[in-house]
Amino acid sequence: MGYAYISIIEGNPHLRSLLGWHLQHVGYSVCQSADFHHAREVFYTTQPSLVVIDAELPGGNSLEFCQWLLQQRQSLILMLSARNTESDIVRGLRAGADDYLTKPFGMQEFLARAEALMRRTRNVAPPTSLDYGDLKIDLVQRRVYLQGQMIELTPQEYSLLYVLAQNDGEPLSRSELLRRAWPDYIDNPRTIDTHVLSLRKKMETDPRQPSLIQTVRNIGYRLNLDVLKPEPSWYPSVNGQLPPIQAKTGS
Known part of the structure; x- marks a missing residue:
């Protein structure tokens, strides 16, 4: 069980620490965040099976973060909230929460709900690919x-493209790309430019006028998902097998 990660995003440091301690005590690996910016970074490095979210976290919209998590197709969500009206609970569940626990709550109830959700993750196979129409990223191979x-x-290059794809078309700075896509610490943001140029040579019709991997002025880069066709004719329809093709290497 030690490799089953649970991410806690909670603004109250005392409660955050208490929840983490109890989860670790029953055998889970826990990562803690006080804000959504840090939680996103943690998500990419730990790939948590369960995310516990404080619905009233200052400086962020928990409902939007739930929707972002849904797009990642990776984690179940347990929402914690002091709001206990039916409309509040329905809003949280419709935003993507798999369970909703109102504050104050007993620690045994919290653990029981967390463990029930974790049992569900064992029966759900993780995604094997990211599909963006014309672009398919096989996560297994x-x-x-x-x-x-x-x-x-x-x-x-694969790691850089994967991180860009995971951000759903939103731009990422060079420093963010270095943190998420590079296994070792590198203090040279221009390294990104070199690898982006290489990706463009292999993936763009005209690398000098890129349409897929775009430069965002004063920020960094983004993957332009709008240029990808939603239903490519080449995609296999039987048994999920890819057709035999010739490799394209570029230079």
Whole structure:
């Protein structure tokens, strides 16, 4: 059980620590965050099975964060809230929460609900790919397909593309990309530019006028999902098998 991660996003440091201590005591690995910015970074590094969210966290919208988590197709959500009206509970569940626990609550009830959700994660197979129409990222084989052709990427290029894809079209700064996509600490944001150039040469029709991996002025880069066709004709419809294709390497 020690490798089953639970992420706690709670603004009250005392409650956050208490919840973490009890979860660790029963055998879970726990990561704690006081805000959504840190929680996103933690998500990419730990891939938690369960996320416990404080609905009233200052400086962030918990409902929007729930919707973001749903897009990742990775974690179940337990929402904690002092709001106990029916409309509040319905709003939280419709935003994506799998369970809703009102404050104040007993620690045994919290643990029982967390453990019930964790049992559900054992029966749900993790996603094997990210599909964005013409672009498919195979998470098992660590392969990338664009318009039916396999693109041969280096491990670092794959990691960079994966992080860009996970951000659903929103831009990421060079420093954020370094933190999320590089296994070791590197204090040179221009390293990103070199790898982006390499990705463009392999994936863009015209690398000098990129439409897929776009530069966002004064910020960094984004993956432009709007240029990808939603239902590519090459995508296999039987047994989920990819068609035999020739590798495209580029230079």
